[in-house]
Amino acid sequence: MIRTDQGHVVRALTIAGSDSGGGAGIQADLKTMHQFQVYGMSVLTSLTAQNTNGVQGIYEVTPEFVRLQLESVYTDLGIDVVKTGMLVNTKIIHTVASFLREIDIEKVVVDPVMVAKGGTPLLRQESVEILKDELLPLAMVITPNVVEAEELCGYSIRDFEDCHRAAIDIAALGPRAVIVKGGHMPPDWIKDAPNLVVDLVYVGGEFTYFASERVDTYKTHGTGCTFSSAITSMLARGASILESVGMAKAFIYEAVKRAKTWDVGAGHGPTDQSAPIPARFEPMSSAFYVFRNGRWNEESR
Ligand SMILES: Nc1ncnc2c1ncn2[C@@H]1O[C@H](COP(=O)(O)OP(=O)(O)OP(=O)(O)O)[C@@H](O)[C@H]1O
Numbered sequence: 642m643i644r645t646d647q648g649h650v651v652r653a654l655t656i657a658g659s660d661s662g663g664g665a666g667i668q669a670d671l672k673t674m675h676q677f678q679v680y681g682m683s684v685l686t687s688l689t690a691q692n693t694n695g696v697q698g699i700y701e702v703t704p705e706f707v708r709l710q711l712e713s714v715y716t717d718l719g720i721d722v723v724k725t726g727m728l729v730n731t732k733i734i735h736t737v738a739s740f741l742r743e744i745d746i747e748k749v750v751v752d753p754v755m756v757a758k759g760g761t762p763l764l765r766q767e768s769v770e771i772l773k774d775e776l777l778p779l780a781m782v783i784t785p786n787v788v789e790a791e792e793l794c795g796y797s798i799r800d801f802e803d804c805h806r807a808a809i810d811i812a813a814l815g816p817r818a819v820i821v822k823g824g825h826m827p828p829d830w831i832k833d834a835p836n837l838v839v840d841l842v843y844v845g846g847e848f849t850y851f852a853s854e855r856v857d858t859y860k861t862h863g864t865g866c867t868f869s870s871a872i873t874s875m876l877a878r879g880a881s882i883l884e885s886v887g888m889a890k891a892f893i894y895e896a897v898k899r900a901k902t903w904d905v906g907a908g909h910g911p912t913d914q915s916a917p918i919p920a921r922f923e924p925m926s927s928a929f930y931v932f933r934n935g936r937w938n939e940e941s942r
């Protein structure tokens with residue numbers, strides 16, 4: 642495990658739902674944190690009966706028990722960075738936000754999980770407003786996909802230009818960095834490079850674009866959880882926001898590529914978090930690109 646400059650093991654907490662199939666949620670988060678050599682801890686908000694074919698059932702943990710788990714972790718182990726995933730309902734969001742305010746933690750990554758791949762809602766519709774009001778002001782980084790970005794900004798996103806507008810509007814709700822993920826963007830949105838999957842990052846008033854080749858596969862269950870946990874782990878290790886996103890992007894590309902040929906489940910198979918973590922993000926290599934100052938393939942930092 643990696644240690645901080647002060648000599649203690651780097652500790653990351655995920656507050657999320659359980660995926661019995663092991664591909665997304667708490668399980669994907671902990672596997673990813675472990676791969677990044679960060680000590681992973683978990684507070685469960687819900688249990689899903691889930692596999693690669695879909696979600697068969699959801700059991701919601703009480704807000705009181707969520708609170709108890711948070712206190713157990715904080716009072717003994719300590720927390721360097723927090724990631725939130727499936728938060729299910731208004732009371733749990735309120736409980737989590739109150740706790741984060743109390744401990745006054747800087748590094749908070751919010752993955753605003755709303756719907757599972759097969760279409761099952763993982764957050765109640767009426768809870769989106771409280772997510773915006775209570776949790777977003779506490780976030781250092783938020784990682785919506787296009788559909789989640791639409792819910793947060795309140796209008797439909799029809800092209801890549803709209804993604805920019807949405808990122809600016811979501812940043813106005815509080816997060817220091819907004820990452821609009823490209824997994825669900827239609828290929829023709831990226832004019833010069835239709836076979837790339839591009840994640841748009843808005844931080845410090847500037848846009849940076851992280852792109853990789855799009856792996857031709859339907860086995861992408863858990864990509865969002867894995868990507869945000871990789872960012873969380875890198876932030877915990879002391880990396881900057883852009884460095885963290887770059888490393889996460891390189892990692893998720895490998896994790897999706899490796900899962901393409903494996904035989905885990907009959908449906909939307911999970912990503913493979915045993916992929917190696919890159920030594921650093923390589924913007925000039927064949928698979929990765931960064932777009933800045935009007936050109937592809939410039940140095941990322
Ligand atoms: N086919 C693919 N090839 C390479 N990278 C991908 C692919 N699909 C998604 N990614 C990457 O995975 C990460 C998660 O993106 P995505 O938009 O799929 O998130 P998500 O919608 O939250 O995930 P999910 O669909 O699993 O809920 C992003 O970095 C994205 O670029």
Ligand SMILES: Cc1ncc(COP(=O)(O)O)c(N)n1
Pocket residue numbers: 657658659660665666667689691726727754756757758763861862863864865866867
């Ligand atoms: C418990 C749980 N949490 C999150 C997701 C979304 O997964 P993804 O990482 O694919 O966005 C999921 N399907 N189940």
